[in-house]
Amino acid sequence: MTTGTGPALRAVGLTRTYGAGESLVRAVDHVDLEVPAGQTLAVTGPSGCGKSTLLQLLGGLDRPTGGEVWLGGDRIDHLGERALARLRRRSVGFVFQAYHLMHELSAAQNIELPALLAGASPRTARDRAAGLLDRVGLADRARHLPSELSGGQRQRVAIARALVNDPLVVLADEPTGNLDTAATHDILRLFGELRAAGQTLVMVTHDERVAATADRILSLRDGTVADDTRPAAGAGLGAMLAWKD
Amino acid sequence: MQDVVLALLVKAPSHGYDLRGRLAAALGPLGDELNPGQVYVTLGRLEKAGLVVQVREDVPVRGPRRRVYGVTEAGLARVGGWLGESAGPRADVAEFHLKLIAAAESGLADPVALVDDRRRELMGALAETQRAVLAYGTGAEPALLLEGVALRLQADLRWLEACGRVWAARTPRGGDA
Numbered sequence: 249m250t251t252g253t254g255p256a257l258r259a260v261g262l263t264r265t266y267g268a269g270e271s272l273v274r275a276v277d278h279v280d281l282e283v284p285a286g287q288t289l290a291v292t293g294p295s296g297c298g299k300s301t302l303l304q305l306l307g308g309l310d311r312p313t314g315g316e317v318w319l320g321g322d323r324i325d326h327l328g329e330r331a332l333a334r335l336r337r338r339s340v341g342f343v344f345q346a347y348h349l350m351h352e353l354s355a356a357q358n359i360e361l362p363a364l365l366a367g368a369s370p371r372t373a374r375d376r377a378a379g380l381l382d383r384v385g386l387a388d389r390a391r392h393l394p395s396e397l398s399g400g401q402r403q404r405v406a407i408a409r410a411l412v413n414d415p416l417v418v419l420a421d422e423p424t425g426n427l428d429t430a431a432t433h434d435i436l437r438l439f440g441e442l443r444a445a446g447q448t449l450v451m452v453t454h455d456e457r458v459a460a461t462a463d464r465i466l467s468l469r470d471g472t473v474a475d476d477t478r479p480a481a482g483a484g485l486g487a488m489l490a491w492k493d
Numbered sequence: 494m495q496d497v498v499l500a501l502l503v504k505a506p507s508h509g510y511d512l513r514g515r516l517a518a519a520l521g522p523l524g525d526e527l528n529p530g531q532v533y534v535t536l537g538r539l540e541k542a543g544l545v546v547q548v549r550e551d552v553p554v555r556g557p558r559r560r561v562y563g564v565t566e567a568g569l570a571r572v573g574g575w576l577g578e579s580a581g582p583r584a585d586v587a588e589f590h591l592k593l594i595a596a597a598e599s600g601l602a603d604p605v606a607l608v609d610d611r612r613r614e615l616m617g618a619l620a621e622t623q624r625a626v627l628a629y630g631t632g633a634e635p636a637l638l639l640e641g642v643a644l645r646l647q648a649d650l651r652w653l654e655a656c657g658r659v660w661a662a663r664t665p666r667g668g669d670a
Contacts, residue, residue, distance in 0.1 A: 294654065429640075430631050437627050456650045457643055460619040461627070467612075474657070477613050479620030485639075 254321050256285040256448040257306060257417050263314035264301050264471075275301040277471035278315065283417070283464075288439065288449040290462035298471040299452045300421055306450060307340045307419045308332045320416040337366045341410030343420035343451075347402045349394040355405045356381060356390040363412045373412070380408035384438060400431025407438060411447070418442070420451040424458055436461050496575040498535045499544055499568050500595030506548045506563035509533045519594045523587055536562055544568035576602040579614060586652065593660060604660040612653050619646040 264276040276298045283289045291299045304310035306317060308324055317325040324335055336342075349358045356377045363373035381387050384404040386397075394402050403423060410418050423439075424432040436458065439449060451458065459465050460479055467475040501512055513532045517524040539545040540562065548563040564572070576596050589611065596602040622643045629636035 294658075433627055433631065436623070440627065456616070456619060456647045457623055460616055460623045465616065469658075469661075475609055475612065477616055480613070480617045485621055485625055485642075 255282040256320055257283040257450065258318040259306060259315065261315035262305055262312050262317065264305055264310065265313045274471045276305060279473055281466060283448055283450060285448050286446045287463040288443050290459035290465045291452045291468060292454060292459045292465060293468035297468040299468050303419050303421050303450065303452045307342060308336050337362060338413050339416045341415035341418040343406050343410050343418060343423045345422035345425035347406045349402055349406060351394055354391050354393060355386060355397065358405055359409045359412050362409060366413050376412050380411055384408045399427050400434050403427065403435055404438060417448045417450060420449065422453055423451055424455060494535050495539055496572065497591045497595055498532060499539060499564060500572045500599045502545060502562060502564045503569065503572055503599035503601060506561045508551065508559035508561045509536055510559060519591060520587065544571055572599060573601055593656060603664060605657060605664055608653055608657045608660060612650060615646055615650050619643060622646060
């Protein structure tokens with residue numbers, strides 16, 4: 249999915265401030281990060297720590313006031329509006345907490361749409377959507393409207409949509425924030441399959457259990473990186489039984 | 494108990510009455526059960542083990558005489574070891590709470606660093622648990638057990654977040670990276 253050997257996504261000194269002078273807010277303050285191709289990065293932290301802003305900067309939905317964003321070897325933070333819009337369509341897949349599906353379109357049509365916008369033929373778009381619906385386990389829901397799907401199913405459609413243009417990176421903002429435990433587990437299993445297939449993924453989450461499934465966890469506090477962890481193998485699950493005397 | 498009492502004596506020698514007050518202050522309502530004699534028993538044991546020595550006896554104007562204890566070399570080594578060792582996944586909330594306070598009071602360890610170490614440790618355990626949770630279908634008996642383990646780890650991690658915030662605000666840290 250990525251050409252070249254560099255990281256799929258890289259940020260250097262990434263900064264986003266709002267306001268000025270006394271009322272200056274540093275939403276994201278000199279954040280450095282690197283996501284190697286095929287890896288999953290989780291960004292966690294309390295609400296207001298800047299994690300959603302960071303994700304928007306990484307995906308070109310917002311512009312930094314300082315620093316650089318590199319996507320697949322190309323610097324993207326200083327691109328013009330048109331180029332940025334094009335990049336968002338083709339190279340980045342977005343997944344949101346509230347799904348953001350088009351209510352009047354079927355599951356399949358929701359997935360096809362970004363492919364069509366990126367210039368794929370209707371037939372190619374249809375084929376890709378069918379393949380992705382199958383991949384997310386919803387082959388039999390292709391003609392359903394979002395309102396006819398459960399939350400977990402809607403999010404799986406949204407993930408399929410994010411994948412339709414074979415993006416360099418999928419950016420997910422609280423992807424399980426609206427879901428119950430069982431649906432959350434389904435989404436995490438799906439993410440696991442995507443990772444196994446080499447998909448690069450960045451997810452923002454306040455849920456430690458979701459973050460724990462990532463290769464690397466960035467904890468933000470007040471816009472800066474408070475901790476950067478790779479969950480190491482613990483003492484083994486057997487040791488947990490011994491916890492209780 | 495021994496480790497905590499020992500740690501509270503690192504910065505300056507003190508007596509049982511003072512130690513009991515400091516413990517009670519750190520524990521709040523959880524310290525209600527603290528037996529008044531317990532601290533003195535602990536001090537006696539520490540003395541027997543050569544970890545503290547009586548350095549003097551204070552004779553207040555009013556009230557009983559107070560034996561003032563100080564930490565020995567061996568005692569200092571033990572506190573250092575206690576603060577440095579992993580709390581272990583089964584450490585309870587009060588024990589780790591006291592450890593952070595002891596670290597700050599003794600100046601032998603940075604509470605924020607202890608919180609960070611513990612977060613990494615628990616995150617590793619949670620990662621492992623989540624992998625197992627996802628590998629089982631919902632409804633399997635082991636899945637139910639794993640769910641409980643994961644939820645406990647999550648609760649501990651959320652509490653650590655709060656610990657990190659409070660101690661980071663209290664601890665002066667030199668230089669910004």
